[in-house]
Amino acid sequence: MNVGAEILCIGTELLLGEILNSNAQYLAQQLALLGIPHFYQTVVGDNPDRIHQALAIASSRSNLIITTGGLGPTPDDLTTEAIANFFHTPLEERPEIWERIQQMATLTGRTLTPNNRKQALLPKGAEILPNSVGTAPGMIWEPQPNLLILTFPGVPSELYPMWQQTASPLLQARNYGQGTFHSEVLLYWGIAESALATKVNHLFELQNPTVAPYANYGQARLRITARANTQQEAIALIAPVKAEIRELTSEFCYGTDDDTLASVAGQLLQERSQTLAVAESCTGGWLGEMLTEASGSSSYFLGGVISYSNDVKVDLLDVDRQTLDQHGAVSAIIAEQMAHGVKTKLKSDWGISITGIAGPTGGTESKPVGLVYVGIAYPDGKVEAIELRFSPSRGRNWIRKATVMSSLDLFRKRFVMIK
């Protein structure tokens, strides 16, 4: 018997790239939570032949097929009919579905068309998968031994409650899950995925939990996933591996799971009841934006100055005009003066400043695109500037975002050091 779920998304709009396939992500997450192995996702258009072909492949390798899309009332909604045809089963009208469609139309003042009646058809032998939000229900059907098919509409606001209310309890009751999966993620900054992988290479051989690296926007992560009978057991399996990884990579690890560099900085400041202000040049406010993403950030973030022009640096941050003319805006000393200036002006405990050349224009031989200085003003009056260099090929917004992330990481490291 094949064991595993397969997601089959049906909709020409997906093939045209008109919408993001967020249903596949949702269903994948839900299957993982239930501990149901899931090895394939397929997308096909609203075409009976290709739906048949996809069903032939899926039914040969999986024992659970979950479809999305194609349950609507228009002529290109073909899913129910195609599934029935593929398994040589006639469609029959379900009076309870047709009644509900009529009730809902009355409720919302809509006029029904003959098309709508199509939504009341299901293959003979299939059960209704109720839709509490929209008109079209799905089906729960075992057309052959060891094969369960669940169909859902493509609209996420209908699919989610159908999953939660009916499909998830059903799959649990029928023991489709093999225990439960639980994942924890360790987050890194300042280390490449490959270098991180080298440090924990021996752990990639583990079977339960598994350890896998991935990267996004210059940010490396390690995911530890355990399979167990209960979530508690899974967490216990993960704990020693997580501790070992932390031991090996502590220098670069800034947090876990839903942490962000900004939320970690915020937690640190909150713990010590200290405040922060920022002075931003090339990032234009992005650091402030990230720091205010979390509600409650006003308890540690006072604000800042976007000193995009040189005059603003002088007028609002008390940067010395002569030093500016001599060293240029992108220099260690100006970063220091900006950090000191914003800390003083806003009366905060800490100041972070950013000045750099994000490009694509504005670079010179001595100061190329990608050169950035981050300034940090400490509570005791000390000021420091750190030079960063990013590859110009990454492009303006990558450099800007990486600069903001780096400034938060530099701040975090210095903050914990001066305990």
Add this chain to the structure above:
Amino acid sequence: MNVGAEILCIGTELLLGEILNSNAQYLAQQLALLGIPHFYQTVVGDNPDRIHQALAIASSRSNLIITTGGLGPTPDDLTTEAIANFFHTPLEERPEIWERIQQMATLTGRTLTPNNRKQALLPKGAEILPNSVGTAPGMIWEPQPNLLILTFPGVPSELYPMWQQTASPLLQARNYGQGTFHSEVLLYWGIAESALATKVNHLFELQNPTVAPYANYGQARLRITARANTQQEAIALIAPVKAEIRELTSEFCYGTDDDTLASVAGQLLQERSQTLAVAESCTGGWLGEMLTEASGSSSYFLGGVISYSNDVKVDLLDVDRQTLDQHGAVSAIIAEQMAHGVKTKLKSDWGISITGIAGPTGGTESKPVGLVYVGIAYPDGKVEAIELRFSPSRGRNWIRKATVMSSLDLFRKRFVMIK
């Protein structure tokens, strides 16, 4: 001969639902633009057997396979090796790739690990699909007659330029497309997708060009797509329909194609050689961040003040303390004072201010979550505040982003009015 492209996304993180498959959408859109038929998308994990199985299916029904993911340096990056094995072809190291990996490491001061060397391997006979951004290139390979394979990394910021710079011209040159598709997009703010659709309902019946509405982050768009033998012919087909739509929707249309509300504001300021400064409270710098997304923004954007705390509003923007105590920070009069203050302090022609309650906490009955004031200070000294109300259910970051977008749209409309 089978004619059609197939997208094969490789990555266990997709099966676990950890990331959205945005690459599939991007590639689908790009294939549509080139007029290349595209009938299937498949997702499999980082597992050689299942990658082989997916290749067997795809190579039997498509003449173009585009893969994403699995080109990184870690042990679970298996794509290149799996493809080579499936077609019984040995891998060989390409010195030019290895050299570039080393150069990039030197540039960014990273240490290379033995893992990285794997990225220099390609199947014998495959060409390099250059990656101008990251270390891992893809491949361009015809392992058998009538089958072209293109591989891409999973990181979108690397995939996009690889597609634009190499894959797209290559597929056009090899005549994979059936004619050409050309799309133009009209961009809207301040109108819902459904309301916009009602205004141009009769155009949705058109066959060539087609008109389709879509929405993203509260932003409605209309896409006009024509198929023709040449791009010029397609543009000519689009022109009259575009003119008609503009006529019907001019009030809400702020731009086309790659425009953003920030880039449109920047163009307007540049045309009149005027400058702008911003004062942001609940958005924390996001408006400044958007305005500085474009290189060259320093010619019209001077900077601003992130006045997250009340003291900063008083100290840096000269907001009146008594008025602040009396009316509260989220009020029309404070928005006006902030806009006037930042314009005066930064000596700009225009000032935009934002003060609001982004939530989820901090709302009251008279000032609920979602209440925002945008202030605008005009060159002639006039000051104005506009009240906006967003649904609290949208969440903090939706409200913040919509506020920034709305402030730019309000500015744009006022700017063009005072010609």
